[in-house]
Each structure stands twice: as structure tokens, then as C-alpha cells.
Amino acid sequence: MARSSRDTFSGEFENIAFLFDSSRKISLDLKFPVDTSYPPSTTVEQIPPYVPLEASVRARCRQIWVPLTAWITSFIATILYSLFIYRVLIVSNPKIGSWIVDASEANLLLSIFSQLYAMLLLFMLQGLLDAMRWTLASRADEGGTSASNFFQLSPGTNWYSVCRLIYNSGFRNSWGLLRLALPFVGLAFGSLLKFQNTFEYHFVSGEPTIDVFAGTLIPDITTLSSIPTSYMAAFFDTWAQQLNNFPRYAKTWSLDSCTGECSSMFLPGGMEIARRVGPFLNKTILNGGTFENVEAISIESAPGLALRFDPLDEDFEFDIEKECKAYISMGDGMQMCLRQMNESIAAGWRACPTLHTIMKTCKTIEYWGTDPLKTKTLMTVYRQNATTIYSRDSLAIQQITKTSEPRISLVSASDTRAIWDHIFTPRNKSGDLDYQSINVTLHRLAWKYRTYFEWFPDDDAPVEQLQNFLAVPMQFGVTAMQYTNYTMVTPEDKRDFTREMVTTATGGKSIQKFVGQTWTSWTFITAGIFVVLSSGAAFWWIITRGNVVPNPSGVIEIDFASKLVGTARQSRKELNPESDIERYRDMVRDSSQRMDTDSASLFKAFKSWRVEIEGTEKMEQKELQDGYPSLLKFSAARDQLNGDKS
Incomplete structure (x- = not known):
């Protein structure tokens, strides 16, 4: 007997109230139960409003407003801090207006400001990489991006897993190297101005x-x-x-x-x-x-x-x-x-x-x-x-x-x-x-x-x-x-x-x-300007594409699950056996069966999987009218799936 998409959605998840109940324990088999007080409905009023492909840049900016706000803050901080460094270290004049910055004050301020500035750039770049992975997945002409790259750039993937993903891809999918290098580069960057000082x-x-x-x-x-x-x-x-x-x-x-x-x-x-x-x-x-x-x-x-x-x-x-x-x-x-x-x-x-x-x-x-x-x-x-x-x-x-x-x-x-x-x-x-x-x-x-x-x-x-x-x-x-x-x-x-x-x-x-050394001051200023301008160009590329990152909730697990085809499309009468959520289950089940839930099998399986954001250009007219959001798809070769699909 066929099941409705509402029934499927209700049977797969538990109550979302765990977000507000600090004493609630979460099972590894995360499910949201049926909300019996809210019967299934496919009325337009209960579905998020549709954002057309030709949405304004301003609307798209709202979808990545957190890292974009960090970029704007970084842009302002780069100008102000560069002027401070130029005055105190390059021109070597500690008098700023009526304020005379002596050695101990300059040493303290440079230590604090440099680390804060590096942390701000690091936070902004991490948000940029997260937005970038969704944008890469939205490339319909190239079939999205590889699952290895997609999960390497995820803030929820730990460093060890990123290294395994890179290794198992034969170093062909190595976007994660950038993410791994960011904390170390930020530490060195924040300490650059303290090199060989007198x-x-x-x-x-x-x-x-x-x-x-x-x-x-x-x-x-x-x-x-x-x-x-x-x-x-x-x-x-x-x-x-x-x-x-x-x-x-x-x-x-x-x-x-x-x-x-x-x-x-x-x-x-x-x-x-x-x-x-x-x-x-x-x-x-x-x-x-x-x-x-x-x-x-x-x-x-x-x-x-x-x-x-x-x-x-x-x-x-x-x-x-x-x-x-x-x-x-x-x-x-x-x-x-x-x-x-x-x-x-x-x-x-x-x-x-x-x-x-x-x-x-x-x-x-x-x-x-x-x-x-x-x-x-x-x-x-x-x-x-x-x-x-x-x-x-x-x-x-x-x-x-x-x-x-x-x-x-x-x-x-x-x-x-x-x-x-x-x-x-x-x-x-x-x-x-x-x-x-x-x-x-x-x-x-x-x-x-x-x-x-x-x-x-x-x-x-x-x-x-x-x-x-x-x-x-x-x-x-x-x-x-x-x-x-x-x-x-x-x-x-x-x-x-x-x-x-x-x-x-x-x-x-x-x-x-x-x-300080003049070359370290100029290197610090030049590097900061380069990072801000290049990341600004990357943000502009993201927000000018037809399909941008869906609105995030800030909880990685919820964002990922809500974007899977079969959980977000609740109005369908039946769940297609070949839907992407079934394929995702097949991929995970196949990987776990190979090596008794060893994470290495999952990393190996990612080599043959791709992740794609299904945009409005692939939706039916009825779905466009109903206002469905962009959805996450997993695709793989049939011979890679060994799990039971029955």
C-alpha cells in the first residue's frame, strides 16, 4: 500500500521541540513524530512562499546574511586597521591626534587587534566555504558537485574525516585542504606583526x-x-x-x-x-x-x-x-x-x-x-x-x-x-x-x-x-x-x-x-586586502547565480535533512522509490554494510556519488506555483548500490 509523503515525513522524524528542551535526549535514530494537531494539508498558505529565479540581489543576500555581514565588517576593519598599522609601524609615528601610543600600549593593541582581525577573517571565510558548497551543488549544467567536496566543506565535518575524504578521492577532490589550512594560516597571520620587533x-x-x-x-x-x-x-x-x-x-x-x-x-x-x-x-x-x-x-x-x-x-x-x-x-x-x-x-x-x-x-x-x-x-x-x-x-x-x-x-x-x-x-x-x-x-x-x-x-x-x-x-x-x-x-x-x-x-x-619590520607590516596589509577583495568577488559570484543557498536555520543537521528530496516535498501523494532520499539511504546502508559502520567505507562510497541542488528549472509547473524551495539530490551509478531497495 502506498504511503503519502506526509505520512513518510511524520514517520521519519521526532518532535522538533528538542531544540527548546535542554533536558531532552536525542536518539541516534533521529525522527520527527507526527503532529496530530496539525492535519496534512497541501494548501498554498501553509507552504513557504516561492522565491523566483530572477529574485533581486538584495533578496539573495538575505539567504547568506551572516557570512556577508562578516565580510562587510571585515572590509571596514581592514581599512581602519591598515591605517593604524601604517601610522604606528610604517610611518613609525606613535602620535595619533592627541594620543601617544607608547611601546607597551602598541604591543598590547597589535596583539589583540591582529588576533581579532584574523578570527574575523576566519569566521567570514568559513561561512563563505559553506555557502560555496551549496552554490557548487546548484550547478545544473555540471550535475552539481562531488559528495566528497560537498562534505569536505561542511562545518559539521571534523578534520580527520576531511583528511580521509581527500585521501579516498585520490586528492582529486581537495577543497577541504583550504578549510583545514584556515586555522593555521589565521594563527600565523595574526602573529605576523610580532616578528622581529624592537x-x-x-x-x-x-x-x-x-x-x-x-x-x-x-x-x-x-x-x-x-x-x-x-x-x-x-x-x-x-x-x-x-x-x-x-x-x-x-x-x-x-x-x-x-x-x-x-x-x-x-x-x-x-x-x-x-x-x-x-x-x-x-x-x-x-x-x-x-x-x-x-x-x-x-x-x-x-x-x-x-x-x-x-x-x-x-x-x-x-x-x-x-x-x-x-x-x-x-x-x-x-x-x-x-x-x-x-x-x-x-x-x-x-x-x-x-x-x-x-x-x-x-x-x-x-x-x-x-x-x-x-x-x-x-x-x-x-x-x-x-x-x-x-x-x-x-x-x-x-x-x-x-x-x-x-x-x-x-x-x-x-x-x-x-x-x-x-x-x-x-x-x-x-x-x-x-x-x-x-x-x-x-x-x-x-x-x-x-x-x-x-x-x-x-x-x-x-x-x-x-x-x-x-x-x-x-x-x-x-x-x-x-x-x-x-x-x-x-x-x-x-x-x-x-x-x-x-x-x-x-x-x-x-x-x-x-x-616592527616594514616588510611584515606591508605583507599583513596586502594579505588582508587580498583576502577581503577575493572573498568579496566570491560572494558576488554566489549571489548573482540563479540558485543560491536556501535560508539556513543555523543547525547543520536540520538544514541538511530539510533539503533532502522526499522530506521537503510533502505534497506528493507517494514517495518515488527512486527518489533522492531513498538513494541517500542506499548510499549510507551500502557503506555501513561494507565495513560494519566503519567511517572509511562511507568515505570510499563518496567517490561515486554526486550532490546537486535541484532548482526551479527542473520542477514541474504545479511545484513552481506551490513555491517549493531548492532541494538536495544524491545520485550514483546503479552498480555502486549493493543495499536492499525493497
């Missing part, structure tokens, strides 16, 4: 601003004759031990191709060397309390020197007779060598060994100064302008920002030798103080060299000491000019500073700002 100081200008002489220059040896030997020796004795690590004068610098054993530092001059613009240079910019109530001072685009030190090859040797000179004091001595190498200079030195100091034979250079030197380096100097932020309290360098590209400058080996001779060779007018200064300086340099070279041979201290020694005249060449200016020991035409050292010093405060 904190730097940022200057917030205030009051006052004054004109100053500031920066460093290649030393002018014409001032040597005006400076006492004791002064020169004191500077070299003090700063040869620590200059490249002293925060008031030097900072580690980055130069192109300077990697590995190469090292570089930048000498911006220092707050103590900067002077007010005027006829005499004996007043620092701190004189008179001008910057007494500020936290930091910024000196704008002053000339500086970038020093690069490269190791010399092991087989590099100086000509001991022509390029080296020994400086001997009371019971001690140093041998120093120089060679001009294009614009750079190669330098090396060694101290009189401990044994010879005990035997007091340091004066005989042939005993200890004929072997090739072990301590040597190559120094190259670049001119480069930079803006430097100094702490008002400690006078330490907080931040250096280059304002020009480095230009190589000639460092003369003969000028360097003249400076060394002035320090370590007494002159006719040298007094006791000069002799004492020479002896002390030589002994301290030699003692430190011997200590590390003889007792700690693996330490690089002798090379670092040599590098500091070479850098001292670069740092304090301006100091020598200042000395000859305010003591007026040189002619008047030699007292003025070069105009390139004239700049401004401004008081204010400094904060730490969050600094």
Missing part, C-alpha cells in the same frame, strides 16, 4: 629650540701644535679603554655588508661636545639652565662619523721597517703600525712582553718587535648625518636616526701617525707633566694588552682596545677645535666652525615606541 625611543618635541654647533668631523691636525701633550695623552688613556661602549658618545651601528666579524659604531658627537652658536665655544648647550626642565634633548641632523672595523687576513703583514714605530717609556713600550689602504687604514700593535719588562730590555726593539703582528684591524670611516636623542639627566644617547646615506671619507695614515707621535713623543718644550703623562699612558696601554694577550689569548680585548684607540681622534677632533677656539691660541681665521655643524637642539620628552 623598542626604540621616540622624541616628543616641546620647548625650547636653540641654534647649536653639534656633531663630529675628521680631525684637523693643524690644531695639534696648540694642544698640550698631557691633554692628548689623558684623552687617549681614558677613552682607549671604553669609547665604543660608552653610551654618551658611541652607539652600535648598522652598515651594509658589515656582517660576521665586521663591527661598526656611530659617533654623533655627544651632548657634552655640542655648543651654543656664538663667537666663543666655551659654553655647552646646558649652560644657563635652558634645558633644565626637559626630559630629553634632540639634536637635528648633525654630521656624524660611522666607523667600520674589518678583520685583516692572517697572512697580512706590515713592513716592520717602514710602517711600524716603537714608542718607549721607562721600562715599557708599544710598537704601532699603519698602512694606507685606499680610503681606509690598516693598523696593528703589540706591547713589550712581560719577560722583557722584567729584564728591562724593552728599549731593544729587536728582541720583541720583529715577528708578524697578531693584533690588527682595518678601519673605514663614513660621513653620515643623523638626528640624536639624548637623556637630559644622564646625557646618554637614547636613539639615533639617520637623515642621510653614509659617504666614505678618507682617513690619512700620515695624519694618524702625526697624532700618535704627538701623544707619545716628547717635544723640546715638554715639561714633567708631559713626560709623566706619556709614561702613564704607554704603561696602561701595554699592561692591558699584555694581560689579555698573554693570559687570555682567546679574548678579543687587544683588538677592541686598538679599535677604541683609533676612534679617539674621530670622537674628540671637534674638542680640539673647541680648545683652540676659546683659548685663542690659533689665528682668528682658524677659530670658526664649519657651517655644516650648525643645527638646532630642541627640548621635550622621549617615550619608547614599538618598531
Whole structure:
């Protein structure tokens, strides 16, 4: 006896009230029972209104309004967040209006916003994939889509099942790879802006601003004759031990191709060397309390020197007779060598060994100064302008920002030798103080060299000491000019500073700002824009097709069951034995019989099944008038079905 479609529908499902009863338990054999209070009817008023094929775009958008709303939100978020990243990370200006975003705030905001933004895109893309699978199934000209792809894109299919579906399809149906990759790509995308980040100081200008002489220059040896030997020796004795690590004068610098054993530092001059613009240079910019109530001072685009030190090859040797000179004091001595190498200079030195100091034979250079030197380096100097932020309290360098590209400058080996001779060779007018200064300086340099070279041979201290020694005249060449200016020991035409050292010093405060890699910022912005635009194009393709996703309820199991042919078409007098719900039962029954309900059999069976949305173009005229929705069909080859159809 034939059964009506209403009877079939009623016998297959239980009461839908389980949605509202949290204490209700659901059997695996999910059925909705007959609602006896509501007799079967085929009147038009009880059937959902028919949505014609030529429905407006607005009506179609309502069918996928949740992911579409997520896309609109993502579009707005992409614009706003991209502007924030551009301002804070790319332009590197933490001041947004009156709000100054310091390092800790920027770090927190970027962490939160990036993850939220990635989660929003992930939610939108998951909704897009769900809508996409229904749209692919609605392609009548291609017979829908494969069941494997259809269930791979379902949000109700777990990751393991997606992998099995891909594997059993021979990787021909691999849309699920996109769904599997989304969470991992989202995690990496949300963390991209935190890659290789640093904190730097940022200057917030205030009051006052004054004109100053500031920066460093290649030393002018014409001032040597005006400076006492004791002064020169004191500077070299003090700063040869620590200059490249002293925060008031030097900072580690980055130069192109300077990697590995190469090292570089930048000498911006220092707050103590900067002077007010005027006829005499004996007043620092701190004189008179001008910057007494500020936290930091910024000196704008002053000339500086970038020093690069490269190791010399092991087989590099100086000509001991022509390029080296020994400086001997009371019971001690140093041998120093120089060679001009294009614009750079190669330098090396060694101290009189401990044994010879005990035997007091340091004066005989042939005993200890004929072997090739072990301590040597190559120094190259670049001119480069930079803006430097100094702490008002400690006078330490907080931040250096280059304002020009480095230009190589000639460092003369003969000028360097003249400076060394002035320090370590007494002159006719040298007094006791000069002799004492020479002896002390030589002994301290030699003692430190011997200590590390003889007792700690693996330490690089002798090379670092040599590098500091070479850098001292670069740092304090301006100091020598200042000395000859305010003591007026040189002619008047030699007292003025070069105009390139004239700049401004401004008081204010400094904060730490969050600094990221420029490429990561642009990559993040570009990727976000690409995802939003490409997903927008996919949404437009979906909503402009003739058959879109039916209105979802948000419950996957209900949505799927309600779209099966034979459950949604309740007005038919009989259920066709070849209907799609029967075919779906056949597919599941066939799969479960193969391997005792092992899910693998189901995945294998999907290879021969296709899923199709039956649109209005395949419905009868009566069904069009009654307003039936789009329906889900399963189709397969007859030889694939082994189950009992009786």
C-alpha cells in the first residue's frame, strides 16, 4: 500500500521541540513524530512562499546574511586597521591626534587587534566555504558537485574525516585542504606583526629650540701644535679603554655588508661636545639652565662619523721597517703600525712582553718587535648625518636616526701617525707633566694588552682596545677645535666652525615606541586586502547565480535533512522509490554494510556519488506555483548500490 509523503515525513522524524528542551535526549535514530494537531494539508498558505529565479540581489543576500555581514565588517576593519598599522609601524609615528601610543600600549593593541582581525577573517571565510558548497551543488549544467567536496566543506565535518575524504578521492577532490589550512594560516597571520620587533625611543618635541654647533668631523691636525701633550695623552688613556661602549658618545651601528666579524659604531658627537652658536665655544648647550626642565634633548641632523672595523687576513703583514714605530717609556713600550689602504687604514700593535719588562730590555726593539703582528684591524670611516636623542639627566644617547646615506671619507695614515707621535713623543718644550703623562699612558696601554694577550689569548680585548684607540681622534677632533677656539691660541681665521655643524637642539620628552619590520607590516596589509577583495568577488559570484543557498536555520543537521528530496516535498501523494532520499539511504546502508559502520567505507562510497541542488528549472509547473524551495539530490551509478531497495 502506498504511503503519502506526509505520512513518510511524520514517520521519519521526532518532535522538533528538542531544540527548546535542554533536558531532552536525542536518539541516534533521529525522527520527527507526527503532529496530530496539525492535519496534512497541501494548501498554498501553509507552504513557504516561492522565491523566483530572477529574485533581486538584495533578496539573495538575505539567504547568506551572516557570512556577508562578516565580510562587510571585515572590509571596514581592514581599512581602519591598515591605517593604524601604517601610522604606528610604517610611518613609525606613535602620535595619533592627541594620543601617544607608547611601546607597551602598541604591543598590547597589535596583539589583540591582529588576533581579532584574523578570527574575523576566519569566521567570514568559513561561512563563505559553506555557502560555496551549496552554490557548487546548484550547478545544473555540471550535475552539481562531488559528495566528497560537498562534505569536505561542511562545518559539521571534523578534520580527520576531511583528511580521509581527500585521501579516498585520490586528492582529486581537495577543497577541504583550504578549510583545514584556515586555522593555521589565521594563527600565523595574526602573529605576523610580532616578528622581529624592537623598542626604540621616540622624541616628543616641546620647548625650547636653540641654534647649536653639534656633531663630529675628521680631525684637523693643524690644531695639534696648540694642544698640550698631557691633554692628548689623558684623552687617549681614558677613552682607549671604553669609547665604543660608552653610551654618551658611541652607539652600535648598522652598515651594509658589515656582517660576521665586521663591527661598526656611530659617533654623533655627544651632548657634552655640542655648543651654543656664538663667537666663543666655551659654553655647552646646558649652560644657563635652558634645558633644565626637559626630559630629553634632540639634536637635528648633525654630521656624524660611522666607523667600520674589518678583520685583516692572517697572512697580512706590515713592513716592520717602514710602517711600524716603537714608542718607549721607562721600562715599557708599544710598537704601532699603519698602512694606507685606499680610503681606509690598516693598523696593528703589540706591547713589550712581560719577560722583557722584567729584564728591562724593552728599549731593544729587536728582541720583541720583529715577528708578524697578531693584533690588527682595518678601519673605514663614513660621513653620515643623523638626528640624536639624548637623556637630559644622564646625557646618554637614547636613539639615533639617520637623515642621510653614509659617504666614505678618507682617513690619512700620515695624519694618524702625526697624532700618535704627538701623544707619545716628547717635544723640546715638554715639561714633567708631559713626560709623566706619556709614561702613564704607554704603561696602561701595554699592561692591558699584555694581560689579555698573554693570559687570555682567546679574548678579543687587544683588538677592541686598538679599535677604541683609533676612534679617539674621530670622537674628540671637534674638542680640539673647541680648545683652540676659546683659548685663542690659533689665528682668528682658524677659530670658526664649519657651517655644516650648525643645527638646532630642541627640548621635550622621549617615550619608547614599538618598531616592527616594514616588510611584515606591508605583507599583513596586502594579505588582508587580498583576502577581503577575493572573498568579496566570491560572494558576488554566489549571489548573482540563479540558485543560491536556501535560508539556513543555523543547525547543520536540520538544514541538511530539510533539503533532502522526499522530506521537503510533502505534497506528493507517494514517495518515488527512486527518489533522492531513498538513494541517500542506499548510499549510507551500502557503506555501513561494507565495513560494519566503519567511517572509511562511507568515505570510499563518496567517490561515486554526486550532490546537486535541484532548482526551479527542473520542477514541474504545479511545484513552481506551490513555491517549493531548492532541494538536495544524491545520485550514483546503479552498480555502486549493493543495499536492499525493497
